[in-house]
Amino acid sequence: MQELINKANIEALERLQKAKPTLVGIGVALDNIPGMTPKTILHAGPPITWDRMSGPLRGAIIGGLIYEGLASNEEEAIKLAESGEITFDSCHHHDAVGPMAGVTTASMPVFIIKNETFGNYAYCTLNEGLGKVLRYGAYGEEVITRLRWMEKTLAPVLKAAIELKGPIDLKTMIAQVVQMGDEGHNRNKAGTSLFIREVAPYIVLTEYSNEEKSEVLKFMHSNDHFFLNLTMPAQKSALDPLKGIPNSSIVYGMARNGTDFGIRVSGLGEQWFTGPAAIIDGLFFPGFTKDDANPDIGDSVITETSGIGGFAMGTAPAIVQFVGGTPQDAINYTTMMYEITEGENEAYKMPAMNFRGTPTGIDIRKVIETQILPIINTGIAHKDAGVGQVGAGLVRPPMKCFEDALEAFVNMMEK
Amino acid sequence: MQELINKANIEALERLQKAKPTLVGIGVALDNIPGMTPKTILHAGPPITWDRMSGPLRGAIIGGLIYEGLASNEEEAIKLAESGEITFDSCHHHDAVGPMAGVTTASMPVFIIKNETFGNYAYCTLNEGLGKVLRYGAYGEEVITRLRWMEKTLAPVLKAAIELKGPIDLKTMIAQVVQMGDEGHNRNKAGTSLFIREVAPYIVLTEYSNEEKSEVLKFMHSNDHFFLNLTMPAQKSALDPLKGIPNSSIVYGMARNGTDFGIRVSGLGEQWFTGPAAIIDGLFFPGFTKDDANPDIGDSVITETSGIGGFAMGTAPAIVQFVGGTPQDAINYTTMMYEITEGENEAYKMPAMNFRGTPTGIDIRKVIETQILPIINTGIAHKDAGVGQVGAGLVRPPMKCFEDALEAFVNMMEK
Numbered sequence: 001m002q003e004l005i006n007k008a009n010i011e012a013l014e015r016l017q018k019a020k021p022t023l024v025g026i027g028v029a030l031d032n033i034p035g036m037t038p039k040t041i042l043h044a045g046p047p048i049t050w051d052r053m054s055g056p057l058r059g060a061i062i063g064g065l066i067y068e069g070l071a072s073n074e075e076e077a078i079k080l081a082e083s084g085e086i087t088f089d090s091c092h093h094h095d096a097v098g099p100m101a102g103v104t105t106a107s108m109p110v111f112i113i114k115n116e117t118f119g120n121y122a123y124c125t126l127n128e129g130l131g132k133v134l135r136y137g138a139y140g141e142e143v144i145t146r147l148r149w150m151e152k153t154l155a156p157v158l159k160a161a162i163e164l165k166g167p168i169d170l171k172t173m174i175a176q177v178v179q180m181g182d183e184g185h186n187r188n189k190a191g192t193s194l195f196i197r198e199v200a201p202y203i204v205l206t207e208y209s210n211e212e213k214s215e216v217l218k219f220m221h222s223n224d225h226f227f228l229n230l231t232m233p234a235q236k237s238a239l240d241p242l243k244g245i246p247n248s249s250i251v252y253g254m255a256r257n258g259t260d261f262g263i264r265v266s267g268l269g270e271q272w273f274t275g276p277a278a279i280i281d282g283l284f285f286p287g288f289t290k291d292d293a294n295p296d297i298g299d300s301v302i303t304e305t306s307g308i309g310g311f312a313m314g315t316a317p318a319i320v321q322f323v324g325g326t327p328q329d330a331i332n333y334t335t336m337m338y339e340i341t342e343g344e345n346e347a348y349k350m351p352a353m354n355f356r357g358t359p360t361g362i363d364i365r366k367v368i369e370t371q372i373l374p375i376i377n378t379g380i381a382h383k384d385a386g387v388g389q390v391g392a393g394l395v396r397p398p399m400k401c402f403e404d405a406l407e408a409f410v411n412m413m414e415k
Numbered sequence: 416m417q418e419l420i421n422k423a424n425i426e427a428l429e430r431l432q433k434a435k436p437t438l439v440g441i442g443v444a445l446d447n448i449p450g451m452t453p454k455t456i457l458h459a460g461p462p463i464t465w466d467r468m469s470g471p472l473r474g475a476i477i478g479g480l481i482y483e484g485l486a487s488n489e490e491e492a493i494k495l496a497e498s499g500e501i502t503f504d505s506c507h508h509h510d511a512v513g514p515m516a517g518v519t520t521a522s523m524p525v526f527i528i529k530n531e532t533f534g535n536y537a538y539c540t541l542n543e544g545l546g547k548v549l550r551y552g553a554y555g556e557e558v559i560t561r562l563r564w565m566e567k568t569l570a571p572v573l574k575a576a577i578e579l580k581g582p583i584d585l586k587t588m589i590a591q592v593v594q595m596g597d598e599g600h601n602r603n604k605a606g607t608s609l610f611i612r613e614v615a616p617y618i619v620l621t622e623y624s625n626e627e628k629s630e631v632l633k634f635m636h637s638n639d640h641f642f643l644n645l646t647m648p649a650q651k652s653a654l655d656p657l658k659g660i661p662n663s664s665i666v667y668g669m670a671r672n673g674t675d676f677g678i679r680v681s682g683l684g685e686q687w688f689t690g691p692a693a694i695i696d697g698l699f700f701p702g703f704t705k706d707d708a709n710p711d712i713g714d715s716v717i718t719e720t721s722g723i724g725g726f727a728m729g730t731a732p733a734i735v736q737f738v739g740g741t742p743q744d745a746i747n748y749t750t751m752m753y754e755i756t757e758g759e760n761e762a763y764k765m766p767a768m769n770f771r772g773t774p775t776g777i778d779i780r781k782v783i784e785t786q787i788l789p790i791i792n793t794g795i796a797h798k799d800a801g802v803g804q805v806g807a808g809l810v811r812p813p814m815k816c817f818e819d820a821l822e823a824f825v826n827m828m829e830k
Contacts, residue, residue, distance in 0.1 A: 179733045180596045180605055181766065190595055193608035200615040201632040204625050217616035317766035318594045327769050351596065351732035352767045354742050 001413055005267075005365070008248035012266050013342045013361045015245075016306065019238030020116040023168040023230060026126075026159035030106040033094050033123050037106065039070070042091045044102025044299040045257025046272040050081050050088065054258035056137025056294050059385030060101030061088075063139030067147050068105050074139070092255055092264075096123040097236045097299035099228055100135035100381055101258070108147070109155030111230055113170065115237040122237035124230070126150055126158075129223040135298075136381045136388040153208075157216045161202035168198060170234040175347045177227070178308065178358070183316035184231045185300055185309030186323060186377040186392055191227030196220050232299060235306035242266045249409055250342055251362040254305045254374070254397060258297035258381070263401045265364055265409060273405040275398030280380045282393010283324045294383040296395045301376050307345045307360030310375040310394065311337045315350035315358070323377055323393050333375045333394075334359065340366040340374065364409065367402045416828055420682075420780070423663035427681050428757045428776045430660075431721065434653030435531040438583040438645060441541075441574035445521040448509050448538050452521065454485070457506040459517025459714040460672025461687040465496050465503065469673035471552025471709050474800030475516030476503075478554030482562050483520050489554070507670055507679075511538040512651045512714035514643055515550035515796055516673070523562070524570030526645055528585065530652040537652035539645070541565055541573075544638040550713075551796045551803040568623075572631045576617035583613060585649040590762045592642070593723065593773070598731035599646045600715055600724030601738060601792040601807055606642030611635050647714060650721035657681045664824055665757055666777040669720045669789070669812060673712035673796070678816045680779055680824060688820040690813030695795045697808010698739045709798040711810045716791050722760045722775030725790035725809065726752045730765035730773070738792055738808050748790045748809075749774065755781040755789065779824065782817045 030036050041064050043057055053061070062077040065086070071077035080086060091098045098104050110123040128146055132138035162168065173194050180190035196217065203213050220226045242252035248266035255262055262272040277295035284290070303309030313319060314334030317327035334350070337359035344357030362374055373396035380391040445451050456479050458472055468476070477492040480501070486492035495501060506513045513519050525538040543561060547553035577583065588609050595605035611632065618628050635641045657667035663681035670677055677687040692710035699705070718724030728734060729749030732742035749765070752774035759772030777789055788811035795806040 176604075181594055189591075190605060190608070193605070193612050196612040196615065197608050197632075197636045200611065200618075201629045201636060203615075204619060204629040204632060210619050214616045214619040217612075217619060221612045221616060320766075327766055351735075351742055 004247045005249050008245050008267060009250050009342050009361070009363060012242045012245050012248040012250040015241045016238055016361060017346050018117045019171065019241065021170045021234035021237045022114050022116050023111060023162065023170055024114045025112045025162055026109055026155050027112055029104055029108045029110050029123070032110060032112060033096055033104070035094050037087065039085060040087045040089060040106065042089055042094055042096055042098065042102065042104040043257060044091060044098050044100065044297060045255040046260050046262030046274050047090050048088070048257045048259055052259050054294050054297065055383045055385040056297060056381035057101045057258045059137030059139050060103035060134050062385060063134045063143055064103045064105040066139060067144050068107055090255070091299055092253055095121055095240070097232045097302050098125055098135065099127070099232060099300045100298040100379060101137055102299050103134060107151060109151055111233055113233040113237045115241065118241040120237055120240050122233035122240065124233035126154060127223060127226045127229040129219070130225070130389070132388045137385050138388040139386055153212050154216055154219060157203060157206055157208050157212055158199065160206040160208070161199045164205050165199060165202040170230060171347055174231060174234060174308070175349070178312055178315050178348045179351050181316050181318050183309055183312040183319055183377060185228070185303040186379065187316050187319045188227040188231065189224040191231060192220065192224050195227050195230065228300065232302050235302045235308070239302065239306055244269045247413065249364045251305055251364060254301045255299045256296045256301065258294055261296060261397045261401055263397065263405060265405050268405065268408055268412065271408065273401045273408070275400030278395050278398060280378060280393040280395040281324070282380055282391050283322065284380070284391035285389070288390035292382050292390050294381045296378060297381055298378065300378065304374050304376050305362065307341070307358040308348055310377045312348060312350065312358040313377065314353045317352070319377065336372055337375065339370050340372050364402050364405050368406050373397055373399060419662045420664050423660050423682060424665050424757050424776070424778060427657045427660050427663040427665040430656045431653055431776060432761050433532050434586065434656065436585045436649035436652045437529050437531050438526060438577065438585055439529045440527045440577055441524055441570050442527055444519055444523045444525050444538070447525060447527060448511055448519070450509050452502065454500060455502045455504065455521065457504055457509055457511055457513065457517065457519040458672060459506060459513050459515065459712060460670040461675050461677030461689050462505050463503070463672045463674055467674050469709050469712065470799040471712060471796035472516045472673045474552030474554050475518035475549050477800060478549045478558055479518045479520040481554060482559050483522055505670070506714055507668055510536055510655070512647045512717050513540055513550065514542070514647060514715045515713040515794060516552055517714050518549060522566060524566055526648055528648040528652045530656065533656040535652055535655050537648035537655065539648035541569060542638060542641045542644040544634070545640070545804070547803045552800050553803040554801055568627050569631055569634060572618060572621055572623050572627055573614065575621040575623070576614045579620055580614060580617040585645060586762055589646060589649060589723070590764070593727055593730050593763045594766055596731050596733050598724055598727040598734055598792060600643070600718040601794065602731050602734045603642040603646065604639040606646060607635065607639050610642050610645065643715065647717050650717045650723070654717065654721055659684045662828065664779050666720055666779060669716045670714045671711045671716065673709055676711060676812045676816055678812065678820060680820050683820065683823055683827065686823070688816045688823070690815030693810050693813065695793060695808040695810040697795055697806050698737065699795070699806035700804070703805035707797050707805050709796045711793060712796055713793065715793065719789050719791050720777065722756070722773040723763055725792045727763060727765065727773045728792065729768045732767070734792065751787055752790065754785045755787050779817050779820050783821050788812055788814060
């Protein structure tokens with residue numbers, strides 16, 4: 001039986017290695033994301049009902065309903081959210097991912113990523129920047145105003161630039177940033193820089209005004225996490241072809257909704273295995289403490305699922321200034337992740353670790369055998385709706401996800 | 416006596432640490448570089464006469480004379496160069512630096528860098544890109560055409576953008592690139608990326624055509640070494656205030672003209688101490704070998720003089736793919752350089768080396784005592800005029816420079 005599983009896992013890793021995530025365009029969520037409707041709100045993590053949602057996810061939904069014009073204030077939004085009229089669903093069920101709350105509504109612009117090898121697509125909203133932003137559960141006027149500007153200016157200018165330039169190979173770009181001190185989850189400075197220099201010559205050639213073009217370039221320049229919302233769907237598109245490989249024990253999805261942490265396993269198809277999302281151990285912004293922190297939230301753990309993020313910290317020691325710890329800790333985390341993964345990434349090589357490929361393809365068997373849980377770099381949202389980011393740090397999934405998944409896996413294999 | 420020297424060296428290091436190199440504009444060499452005339456040609460390294468110049472330096476001078484319209488072909492240029500009508504001088508004698516041949520002529524645009532702390536200026540031409548370029552001794556039509564485009568389009572667009580944006584703090588930018596896998600001499604991918612994202616929003620706002628703006632952005636994007644020509648004058652401006660500190664044995668200048676390697680020492684003022692430039696040990700482009708290589712050339716060793724470049728290889732292990740060796744070699748080189756330097760850089764911190772500051776301020780006493788020579792990352796020019804780059808690698812100055820400097824230093828101290 002182990003041989004069958006090993007063979008299936010080799011196939012799973014091979015599909016991941018062969019993936020070619022490519023940015024092919026920008027579109028509107030309603031027109032592009034499968035199953036999207038004007039009254040659908042997608043969110044990060046496994047599916048969850050309104051009554052169980054945490055503060056930041058509720059906050060982002062309130063903001064999403066106001067942005068869509070479905071509610072005109074917080075009270076109306078809450079009433080509507082409670083009414084049952086709104087369809088809530090996981091981004092992951094719609095070929096999409098979203099950082100933190102991950103709230104994606106019908107009018108939002110989304111990056112369109114194609115895995116050129118397998119032909120599947122993935123979608124993600126554009127990154128809003130730092131401070132008070134929807135993805136951290138803020139929904140004040142500045143948040144809504146920024147979302148409208150992103151819809152009316154940022155997205156159209158970038159869309160036109162990408163049309164002029166043609167598809168952008170994200171795999172090669174991510175491979176480069178891994179050699180430039182980004183781990184691709186919580187440090188995206190190199191990625192944001194490479195993306196800007198790639199599109200800037202074409203932004204110039206679009207038919208928008210110089211003021212609009214300049215605003216778009218300044219907006220991206222002001223936010224080193226801009227590239228995160230490209231890395232995430234790139235990795236989603238790379239992992240989705242692993243879904244449903246018979247007998248494979250490789251994890252192809254991990255995500256958190258702020259209440260539950262969920263994982264999905266190749267050989268177990270669409271099923272989520274969930275456990276309570278943990279509180280993050282990290283560095284807090286001045287004025288905030290662990291007591292303010294919401295449990296772990298967001299689809300950005302798709303980066304770790306694909307072998308970057310926390311798994312690639314050894315190539316990005318500067319990140320410890322943001323998430324805590326020492327450069328040696330960063331190397332130790334990466335080294336430890338080889339214990340629970342199927343192989344080494346052929347594209348993502350770490351110069352500081354002698355050009356070794358990042359640990360890639362989490363095997364639920366190895367997690368249980370070694371009792372080593374995946375390490376995740378992440379941002380920390382305030383537990384209350386409407387506040388925003390309060391820090392960044394490191395977290396692990398609950399062991400329960402892996403225990404339940406392995407149990408289901410063994411049951412399936414024994415049938 | 417050693418106490419006097421130690422005290423002077425602390426002062427020298429302090430001046431270097433306090434430097435604030437800032438890009439304040441772009442101008443024409445003739446109008447900005449002190450002592451420049453229409454018939455002056457500045458070159459890299461210590462002063463040298465035409466008869467002793469190596470192939471690539473001669474090639475670049477031939478190109479420079481054609482570009483200036485002082486000669487219409489190779490033959491005329493050589494005749495003019497031999498005639499004595501042209502004044503050749505070191506860039507370093509005119510507050511300037513130039514990579515490889517370093518040829519700077521009257522009409523060339525130059526970056527204007529100001530050390531905001533001490534008020535001194537430094538100048539450098541704009542980087543031409545890769546392939547057949549003047550700085551590697553090529554002077555064919557494509558080289559001259561590119562130089563004219565740089566004069567007529569690249570420089571004016573960038574100049575206007577910098578005027579709109581205001582001064583750019585290069586020290587902070589270099590500190591960031593040292594955390595992004597650049598060592599600042601032979602790897603400048605992060606620096607080029609950060610510079611582009613900084614100026615792009617203002618390039619858009621200039622009054623040039625969209626086609627010109629896009630060409631300028633594409634040109635910078637196509638050349639990962641673009642930032643080298645900003646790092647070099649930044650470091651020149653940071654080091655020049657060290658000139659002439661009584662009793663200081665710290666090196667404030669190192670440079671090569673393709674024939675001689677020269678160093679200058681703080682307490683010894685303007686004097687050069689020279690020895691034969693060495694052949695570089697490195698990786699050659701396909702079709703070329705060590706037999707094609709010219710000896711070490713260029714002012715770019717100003718980076719090592721100021722504590723980056725080869726001295727910061729430990730933060731840029733990816734560079735070994737370009738210059739040879741292993742990531743561990745890179746760390747070892749950096750570690751070794753602490754043996755010959757006065758202190759650790761307060762701005763340039765290396766995450767992979769536990770955020771230790773780069774080894775900074777070469778002390779000629781320590782070089783002689785330890786017999787450890789500075790390590791230099793560099794490009795390799797073909798030995799013949801007109802060919803171009805053939806590889807990249809590592810090199811050291813001749814020990815003779817340090818022996819002669821120490822002798823002169825001791826003599827001076829004993830007076």
